[in-house]
Each structure stands twice: as C-alpha cells, then as structure tokens.
Amino acid sequence: MFDYLKRTCRKHFGKDREFYAVVHNLLGITPDNIDLYKLALIHRSASVMLPDGNPANNERLEFLGDAVLETIVSDFLFIEYPEQTEGFLTQMRSRIVSRASLDDISSRMGIDKYIVANFNGTYSHKHLNGNAFEALVGAVYLDKGYDFANRFVINGVLRRYVDLSDITTTEVDFKSRLIEWCQKSKRSIHFNTASDEESTMRNPRFLSKIIIDGIELGHGTGSSKKEAEQKAAWAVTQIVGNDDIGDFFMDTIDMSFERYTSGDGKVN
Known part of the structure; x- marks a missing residue:
C-alpha cells in the first residue's frame, strides 16, 4: 500500500529531495517519514485511490492534528497564564485554533502554495488552508513524537504567528454577535438564564x-448571568466551527427542526 502511495504521490511532488526542501522551508524540520507530509497536503478532492479502493487524503491526519494542536495550545496557555480562569483559557484557545486563525497562519507560512486539490464544484474549499495546517501538525506528531510536535507548535507557530497580547485585549461579545445574526436571518432567539442547581450563596x-x-x-x-450567557453563545458558535457564524449555522438549525419536529413546527 505504501509503495503504491509513494509512487502516486511522486506524480504530484516530483523527486523526494525536492519535497524535503519544501517541508524544511515550510516547517523548519527535516522529515523522517516524508510520505506523511505529502499526504498531509492532499485534499480529499485529489484523493489517491489505493488498490483496496479506499481513498488516501489528509482528512485522517487533519483529525489527529486537530486534537494534538488543541492539547498543545491548552498546555501552553495553562503555563503562560497561571492566574487566569478556565473561561479565559477556553476563549483564548478558541481564538487561536479557530478556522479563521488557522487559515491565516497557514497562508502566512506559505502552506497554501503546496496543497494538492482538484475542485470541480463537488467539494468546498472553505478552510482548505487551515485544514492542511492541522494535517501537517498530525504528520509532525506521527513522524517526530509529541515532544517535538509541542516544540514545533509553540516555537515555530505560536511565538511567530500568534499575537497573544492582541488576542487578550480583544474581547469578543458572542452574545451580541449571535443576536445580530438572528436579527439579520429573521430568526427568534431567547436566553433562558436562571440559577443552577449547584448554586449557593457563597458560590x-x-x-x-x-x-x-x-x-x-x-x-x-x-x-x-452575563458569563453564563456569553459561554452559551460561544457554545452555539462552536456548532459552525469556532465562531464562524454563517450559512452552515442556518443548515444546523434547519436540521435540528427536522430532528425534533414533524416539519410543521410541532415538536414530535
């Protein structure tokens, strides 16, 4: 399987020595398993079909890289901000690993120039760059291990491409954004806020x-109440991928109606 994949990948990338230079220029590292990095840059629209009929693309590496990236960023923020609350750390992490942020980082690193894709109207190219970046993080993790991936993300990405001071001073009002979106979309929104069962006078x-x-x-x-409503609004924005409120949000709501109603607005 790997020999077949290697031969097919060479059709996209040419000789391995050339791609070693590409990876080194992009990430500043020398790969041990070059095929992982080739695979990380193959979008599913350009999937390599293996002899067993299964497609090979960067989606599995993207899945892995997403988890590794979130863990590394969480660890980094936990150490960087020892006095901050869980809510602060959660919002900081959300902004760093948001689709928009990863797309920007990927473009600034130059990853977008090497992504292999074949768009014909079937596949969406939204967040193509950020997804490839996550796949490369997954490749680094598999190739070099967690400690190396941790150093790469912190020193090679966070400290070079993420302005933490700007993120900490820019407050995102998720509630207002959500209300504004609902008003534009002519949808009703209601915040049902009350004391939690675990609430006490002291806490x-x-x-x-x-x-x-x-x-x-x-x-x-x-x-x-304000903190609870902001967190609730933030949670809703995660449905569409890290506060990117848009068409997919409407699709999510429509699917919710299909799931919980009979199509006539009456709850099943």
Whole structure:
C-alpha cells in the first residue's frame, strides 16, 4: 500500500529531495517519514485511490492534528497564564485554533502554495488552508513524537504567528454577535438564564440555555448571568466551527427542526 502511495504521490511532488526542501522551508524540520507530509497536503478532492479502493487524503491526519494542536495550545496557555480562569483559557484557545486563525497562519507560512486539490464544484474549499495546517501538525506528531510536535507548535507557530497580547485585549461579545445574526436571518432567539442547581450563596452559579426558533442549541454556566450567557453563545458558535457564524449555522438549525419536529413546527 505504501509503495503504491509513494509512487502516486511522486506524480504530484516530483523527486523526494525536492519535497524535503519544501517541508524544511515550510516547517523548519527535516522529515523522517516524508510520505506523511505529502499526504498531509492532499485534499480529499485529489484523493489517491489505493488498490483496496479506499481513498488516501489528509482528512485522517487533519483529525489527529486537530486534537494534538488543541492539547498543545491548552498546555501552553495553562503555563503562560497561571492566574487566569478556565473561561479565559477556553476563549483564548478558541481564538487561536479557530478556522479563521488557522487559515491565516497557514497562508502566512506559505502552506497554501503546496496543497494538492482538484475542485470541480463537488467539494468546498472553505478552510482548505487551515485544514492542511492541522494535517501537517498530525504528520509532525506521527513522524517526530509529541515532544517535538509541542516544540514545533509553540516555537515555530505560536511565538511567530500568534499575537497573544492582541488576542487578550480583544474581547469578543458572542452574545451580541449571535443576536445580530438572528436579527439579520429573521430568526427568534431567547436566553433562558436562571440559577443552577449547584448554586449557593457563597458560590453562585447560573445556567443559560439558548433557544433559537424554539430549538435549544447550546448552554453555558458561569458565576454571573452575563458569563453564563456569553459561554452559551460561544457554545452555539462552536456548532459552525469556532465562531464562524454563517450559512452552515442556518443548515444546523434547519436540521435540528427536522430532528425534533414533524416539519410543521410541532415538536414530535
């Protein structure tokens, strides 16, 4: 299988020595298993069909890289901000690994120039660059191990392409953005916020549920109503991939209606 994949990949990338230079220029590392990095740059629209009929592309590496990246960023923020709350760390991580952020990082690194894709109207190219970046993180992890991947992400990516001071000083009002989107889309939105069952006088806790067009799409908890509602709004934005509120959000709501109603607005 790997010999077949190697031969097919060479059709895209030429001689291995040339691609070694590409990886070194992009990531600053010398691969041990060059085929992982080739695979990381193959979008599913240009999938390599293996002899067993299964397609080979970067989706599995993207899945792995997403998890590795989130772990490394979480660890980094935990150490970088020892006095900050869980809510602060969660929002910081969300902004760093958001689709828009990863797309930008990938473009600035020059990864977009080497992605192999074949768009014919069937596949979406949205977040193509960020997905390839995650796949490359997955490749680094498999090729070099977690410690190496950790150093690569922190020193080669976060410290070079992420402005932490800008992220910390830019507050995102998820609730206002969500309300604005619903108004533009002519959809009703309601925040159902009340004291949580675990709330006490000394440790108040609030639970906020977001209802859009009669369907609960997310919830959040916090020590104040404002914090709970912001977390709930943030949770809803994650449905569409890290606060990218758009057409997919509408599709999600529509699918929720199909799941919970008979199509006439009445709950099953």
